[in-house]
Each structure stands twice: as structure tokens, then as C-alpha cells.
Amino acid sequence: MNKSILFLVIVIIAIGAAVYMWWPNVHLNVPEENIASQGKLMSIENYITQNISALSPVKEQLGGKFYVTSITAADGKGVVSYEDGHNAYTADFTYTSSDQTGHTITSFVIR
Numbered sequence: 001m002n003k004s005i006l007f008l009v010i011v012i013i014a015i016g017a018a019v020y021m022w023w024p025n026v027h028l029n030v031p032e033e034n035i036a037s038q039g040k041l042m043s044i045e046n047y048i049t050q051n052i053s054a055l056s057p058v059k060e061q062l063g064g065k066f067y068v069t070s071i072t073a074a075d076g077k078g079v080v081s082y083e084d085g086h087n088a089y090t091a092d093f094t095y096t097s098s099d100q101t102g103h104t105i106t107s108f109v110i111r
């Protein structure tokens with residue numbers, strides 16, 4: 001009887017640990033680090049560069065990591081070229097910016 005209770009406790013702890021490690025990542029789509037440490041809004045170019053992996057509808061291939069090769073943005077729209085060492089993409093994006101909420105990417109479409 002003691003062994004079955006001990007086993008049940010271990011299983012419950014293991015499930016709890018798995019849920020704890022998985023749960024914080026469920027709702028993370030794009031990191032919310034829009035505001036620089038000085039309290040100023042970071043540039044949209046920096047925001048896109050730092051969050052390109054989360055923004056891209058296509059995921060990295062063969063262990064590569066996306067990095068931006070060129071980016072231009074002005075007046076709520078922009079173009080970004082990026083690659084992972086295996087595949088290169090160019091995407092058009094639109095955005096809004098606010099001192100209170102930071103940058104919001106409203107569309108991100110690969111050409």
C-alpha cells in the first residue's frame with residue numbers, strides 16, 4: 001500500500017512539474033520587450049530584428065536561427081529580408097507604435 005501511494009505522489013509531482021515548465025510558454029507569441037531599459041520605445045527595426053523568429057510564419061530549418069539581413073520601415077509599413085542559413089525570405093509588414101503599448105505588428109506576409 002505504501003509503495004502505491006508513493007508512486008502516485010511521484011506521478012502527481014512529475015505532472016505538476018511538466019505543467020509548470022510548459023504553461024508559461026503557451027501564450028507567448030512575440031516577446032513583449034517593446035520598451036528599452038531607458039523607458040524609450042525601441043526602434044521598429046530593432047523590434048523586428050529581435051523578434052524575427054516569432055514573427056515569421058515559416059520556422060527555421062535544420063537547426064538554423066533566423067537573422068535579419070536587411071530592413072526598412074517608415075509610416076507604419078516595412079520590408080524585412082531574413083534567413084536561417086538554409087532559406088532566405090522577404091516579408092512585407094505593417095505596424096503601429098505607441099509609447100504606452102510599444103510596437104504591434106498588424107500584418108507580416110512573406111512574398
